[in-house]
Every structure is written in C-alpha cells, then in structure tokens.
Amino acid sequence: MTATSPAAPVSDIDVFSPEVLADPYPAYRSLRDAGPVVQLSAHPAWAITRYADVRAALADWQSFSSASAVALDDMMNANLRGTVLASDPPEHDVLRNVLSQQLAPRALAKLRGEISERADALVAEAVARESFDAVTELCERLPVDVVADLIGLPAEGRGVLLPGADAVFAGFGPMGPGFAERMPTLLGYFEYMQSFDSRDKLVPDSWGAAIWDAVDDGRIAAESAVPLMTAFLSAGMDTTVHGMSAYVRFLAEDPELWAALKADPHLLAGGFEEALRLESPVQGFFRLTTRDVDVDGVLIPADTRVLLSFGSANRDERHYPDPDRFDIRRNPVDHLAFGYATHGCAGQGLARIEAQALIGALLRRVDRIELSGAPVQHENTIARGLEHLPVSVVPAS
Ligand code: HEM
Structure with missing residues (x-):
C-alpha cells in the first residue's frame, strides 16, 4: 500500500444475508458512506458501491478483469471460463460479435410488431380475469417465449428455462443453502441446453443457428456454441421478468403514477429505466x-x-437527487442496471421492446390497477425481483 493511498475500510455488513437481501438499500448506503472501496469481512471480496466508481471500474476491463472472475466462488468461475460474460477482450469480443447483427437496433425493430402482439394477447387474457398475479401470470410469460423462440428452441421442454436461469444467477453469489437447493435445477438446465449441441436441433435462421454458423466458419470453437446460447438465455429471461414486475409494482402502488402515465403514455419508456434504476434486476457482478x-x-x-454493486450505484445520492424516489419523469438513461462498456448488456434493446410492449398493453387495456395482496420478494443472491405480485385491475371502459 502506498503512502498516498489510505487502507480501505472494513465492513461486517453481509450483503448476501437474507436480511440484507430483503431490503439491501440501507446497507448499500452505509457501504457508500464508508468509502469508495470497502473490504467485506463476511466474504473474500471488496466492494465498490458509488456510482462514479462502479461506472469507471466497468469501463476499465484491463484493471477489473471478468476472465473467470464474475462470480464470488472459484468453482463457479472455473465453470464460466471462456464464456462471453466471463472473458476479456479480445476473446470476449469474438463471442460478443457472433450475434451483433441480430441485436442491432434495425434487426430488433423488426421484432417489435410480433412482440407487441404477443404482449397484448397476454395482457388481454390477464385483464379479463380482473385479478391476477402480475409476476407468474403476466411478466414471466413473455421473455421466456421471446428469447427461446429467438434462440430457436423447440416449444416443448421450456419449463426448465426460468428456474435454470435463476439458479445460474444464484451461482454468482456465495455457495450457501440457496445455491445448494438449486443445484439439481441447474444441472437439469445444463443437461437440457447440452442437447442443442448441433444445428439440426434448432430452428433454421434462429440466433442458435447463427451461433452454429460461427462454428462452421471457424469464428468460434464448437465447444463455445452451447455456452453462448446458454448465456443469452440465462441473461435474457429472469432479468426482464424482474424489471417488468418491478415496474408494474411501482405503478400498482401509486394511483397518481398510473394516472400520470395514462395522461402521457410517452413517459412509459423512461418509467422502465427508472424501475430498473431503483430495483436493478442484477444487483452486482464481481x-x-x-x-x-x-x-x-x-x-x-x-x-x-x-x-461492483449496480444496485447501490443506481441509488447513489452523489449521482441521483432523491435517489430512493420513483420519479416517472427522471428518465435515468445513464443508470447501470444494464452494466456499462465492454460487458454492457447485449440484450438491452430487446428487454426494452418487451417491457414497453407489455406495460404499454397494460396501459391501454386498464383504467385502474392496484395491489390486491402483499408483493412477495424472490430470494436470490444476485438477481433481485418479485416472486408474486397480486393485483386487481379495472379494465378500460
Ligand atoms: C431488464 C433486463 C436485463 C437486465 C437488467 C440485464 C442486465 C445485464 C447486466 C448488468 C449485464 C452486464 C454484466 C457484466 O458487466 O458483467 C448484462 C450482460 C449481458 N446481457 Fe443482459 N440484462 C437484461 C436483459 C437481457 C436480454 C433480454 C438479453 C438477451 C436475450 C441479455 C443478454 C446479455 C448478455 C449476452 C450479456 C453479456 C454481455 C457481455 O458479457 O458482453 N440481457 N445484462
């Protein structure tokens, strides 16, 4: 340690304890106030929690490496070796570029119509019941089918996907009981994904087929194909579900918010960014x-x-005034819920299309929405979201 660099303070806050996971925000504030970097005595890790420092670290992959390093646990890191998420440039860029055409705004724009139709049908079905669970009966239903269809997976067998992705996220945190419970689910998910070890098992012209094209023309190794498909699936389902559910919750809890959005539907897109800022579906990566x-x-x-705590950075009072308040007009386009720079979310455009389609359909089809029971938080060390969100609605007249 140099004379000009004071030692990082040590904190005994356990950011992965059930109490903190239930409401991490007071703990994040304490960590931010303790210093720009804090040593966590509960885990073999340090934490960066202030907005400017998290963002700078995300932009500096040369100093903050992702290669076999995005999880807390060494075994998990060994398993992730060579994947798009857990690699550095130039290896990372080769993997990331495989689907860059499919993820470009022009290609995504073509998906908007179909996703809107699907979202509208799901919302119509739920709204007709006037009382429903906005997580299990609405938000969970769109991303799984959208992403699985894009990858080109068959319709049957998709039941393993959402729990599998949830288990992957739990694997980035400590190997506690929450992860042990999910181990059989995780193994079942990997076994299912391993069955797509050749192009003929996937729908032609899908993202999965494009990944196999990259194998055929020598851009990536054959053993990278299944992990790359798995990365897109794992990253693209729970995250979007959690983000959309958080948005619905904010709206259902505050009639004035709903009225503001009804009066000006242009606020819809910025409202999703604000929901992601306040309840970041990925709370952090290592x-x-x-x-x-x-x-x-x-x-x-x-x-x-x-x-690197995205969940804390997004509530940093040094960057966002009144950071704990949902402000439908804030439009926080610089939030870090999608990460930033080298590993910044590859699917953020798709997530936005899905959320705008689903919440947009809700806005059109519903006059009033309110909670009809207590929201239930889902427990996961890294992915933050709801398990249940009971709501009742008054259909649009
Ligand atoms: C609201 C929804 C979403 C959130 C909050 C989210 C969040 C994130 C975050 C925080 C990262 C950065 C990881 C890091 O810095 O280490 C990331 C990366 C990634 N995301 Fe997303 N994501 C979402 C939706 C999606 C979707 C829909 C897809 C694709 C179908 C996707 C695919 C990916 C991939 C492939 C990466 C790895 C990128 C890389 O390492 O270069 N995500 N996401």
Whole structure:
C-alpha cells in the first residue's frame, strides 16, 4: 500500500444475508458512506458501491478483469471460463460479435410488431380475469417465449428455462443453502441446453443457428456454441421478468403514477429505466483486479475480488437527487442496471421492446390497477425481483 493511498475500510455488513437481501438499500448506503472501496469481512471480496466508481471500474476491463472472475466462488468461475460474460477482450469480443447483427437496433425493430402482439394477447387474457398475479401470470410469460423462440428452441421442454436461469444467477453469489437447493435445477438446465449441441436441433435462421454458423466458419470453437446460447438465455429471461414486475409494482402502488402515465403514455419508456434504476434486476457482478488500482484515492491490491454493486450505484445520492424516489419523469438513461462498456448488456434493446410492449398493453387495456395482496420478494443472491405480485385491475371502459 502506498503512502498516498489510505487502507480501505472494513465492513461486517453481509450483503448476501437474507436480511440484507430483503431490503439491501440501507446497507448499500452505509457501504457508500464508508468509502469508495470497502473490504467485506463476511466474504473474500471488496466492494465498490458509488456510482462514479462502479461506472469507471466497468469501463476499465484491463484493471477489473471478468476472465473467470464474475462470480464470488472459484468453482463457479472455473465453470464460466471462456464464456462471453466471463472473458476479456479480445476473446470476449469474438463471442460478443457472433450475434451483433441480430441485436442491432434495425434487426430488433423488426421484432417489435410480433412482440407487441404477443404482449397484448397476454395482457388481454390477464385483464379479463380482473385479478391476477402480475409476476407468474403476466411478466414471466413473455421473455421466456421471446428469447427461446429467438434462440430457436423447440416449444416443448421450456419449463426448465426460468428456474435454470435463476439458479445460474444464484451461482454468482456465495455457495450457501440457496445455491445448494438449486443445484439439481441447474444441472437439469445444463443437461437440457447440452442437447442443442448441433444445428439440426434448432430452428433454421434462429440466433442458435447463427451461433452454429460461427462454428462452421471457424469464428468460434464448437465447444463455445452451447455456452453462448446458454448465456443469452440465462441473461435474457429472469432479468426482464424482474424489471417488468418491478415496474408494474411501482405503478400498482401509486394511483397518481398510473394516472400520470395514462395522461402521457410517452413517459412509459423512461418509467422502465427508472424501475430498473431503483430495483436493478442484477444487483452486482464481481471482477478480479489485475494490478494495484487506485479508486478515488483508495488502493485495491492486485488479485482482489471486487463486487461492483449496480444496485447501490443506481441509488447513489452523489449521482441521483432523491435517489430512493420513483420519479416517472427522471428518465435515468445513464443508470447501470444494464452494466456499462465492454460487458454492457447485449440484450438491452430487446428487454426494452418487451417491457414497453407489455406495460404499454397494460396501459391501454386498464383504467385502474392496484395491489390486491402483499408483493412477495424472490430470494436470490444476485438477481433481485418479485416472486408474486397480486393485483386487481379495472379494465378500460
Ligand atoms: C431488464 C433486463 C436485463 C437486465 C437488467 C440485464 C442486465 C445485464 C447486466 C448488468 C449485464 C452486464 C454484466 C457484466 O458487466 O458483467 C448484462 C450482460 C449481458 N446481457 Fe443482459 N440484462 C437484461 C436483459 C437481457 C436480454 C433480454 C438479453 C438477451 C436475450 C441479455 C443478454 C446479455 C448478455 C449476452 C450479456 C453479456 C454481455 C457481455 O458479457 O458482453 N440481457 N445484462
């Protein structure tokens, strides 16, 4: 440690304890106030929790490596080795580029119509019942089919996908009981994905087929194909479900918010960004320092595992005024819920299309929405979201 770099404070806050996971925001505030970098005594990791520092670390992959380093646990990191999420450039860029055409705004724009139709049908079905669980009966139903169809998976067998992706997220945190319980689910999910080890099992012209094209023309190795498909599936379902559910909850809890959105539907898109800012579906990922790094005057030694807390950064009062308030007009386009820079979410355009389609349909088909029971939080160390959200609605007259 150099004379100019004070030691990072040590905190005994356990960001993965059930109490903190239930409501992590007071703990995040304490960590932010403790310093730009904090050593977590409950885990073999340090944490960066302020907006500017998280963003700077995300932009500096040379110092904060993702290669075999995005999870807390070494075994999980070994399993993730060589995947798009857990690699650095140039290896990362090769994998990331495989679907860059499919994810470009022009290609995504072509999906908008069909996704809107699907979303509208789901909303119509739910609204007709006037009382429903907005997580299980609405938000969960769109992303699984959208992403699985894009990858080109057959219609049968998709039941493993959502629980499988949830288990993957739990694997990025500590290997506690929550992960042990999910192990059989995780293995079943990987076994299911492994069955798509050749092009003929996938729908032609799908994202999955494009991945096999990359194998055929030598851009990526054959053993990277299934992990790449798995990365898109795992990253693209729960996350979107959690983000949309959070948005519905904010709207159902506050009649004035709903009225504001009804009066000006242009606020819809910015409202989704605000929901993601406040309830970031991915609360954080890890990195490993490749060298001594100075973060706002505090030194992190080389070879230190560091949690980059998106959930905390997005509520940093140093960056967002009144950060705990849902402000439908804030439009926080610079939030870090999709990460940033090298590993910034590859599917954010798709997530936005899905959310705008679903919440947009709700807005058209519903005059009033309110909670009809207590929301139930889903427990996962990394992915934050709801398990249940009972709502009742008054259909649009
Ligand atoms: C609201 C929904 C979503 C949220 C909050 C979200 C969040 C994130 C975050 C935080 C990262 C950065 C990881 C890092 O820095 O290490 C990421 C990466 C990624 N996301 Fe998303 N995501 C969402 C939806 C999607 C969708 C719909 C897809 C695709 C179908 C997707 C595919 C990916 C992929 C492939 C990566 C890895 C990118 C890379 O390593 O270069 N995500 N996402």
